Amino acid sequence: MKGWKPWLAATVVTGMVACGMLAIGVAAAVNPRGINPSDRPAAAAAASGDSQAQVAQLQSQVADYQAREQQYQAELSQAQQAVQGYQQVLLALQERGVIQITGDGQILVRGGGG
Numbered sequence: 782m783k784g785w786k787p788w789l790a791a792t793v794v795t796g797m798v799a800c801g802m803l804a805i806g807v808a809a810a811v812n813p814r815g816i817n818p819s820d821r822p823a824a825a826a827a828a829s830g831d832s833q834a835q836v837a838q839l840q841s842q843v844a845d846y847q848a849r850e851q852q853y854q855a856e857l858s859q860a861q862q863a864v865q866g867y868q869q870v871l872l873a874l875q876e877r878g879v880i881q882i883t884g885d886g887q888i889l890v891r892g893g894g895g
Contacts, residue, residue: 874880881889
């Protein structure tokens with residue numbers, strides 16, 4: 782009988798696979814910790830909801846910062862225009878001889894004893 786060796790090998794392999802499956806099943810059944818919360822579908826869905834809420838919050842903060850940046854840019858533009866106005870006034874006063882600006886930035890007012 783040539784057929785008994787393959788049957789014996791198949792039975793041994795099937796028995797080993799069955800023992801492995803039984804060992805895994807028993808280990809899972811007696812595990813006191815059970816399944817990690819991150820592996821549970823409800824926990825994963827809640828975490829996904831938390832992530833979406835966090836993304837929405839961060840997007841809101843970005844929008845706030847962008848609005849604040851636009852406000853600062855507008856204020857900076859106004860300040861630059863004011864500085865240009867002051868420079869024009871100082872230049873006009875200097876050209877008329879009313880003031881003198883020294884190299885170190887001091888402004889000397891000339892007396893106009895007119």
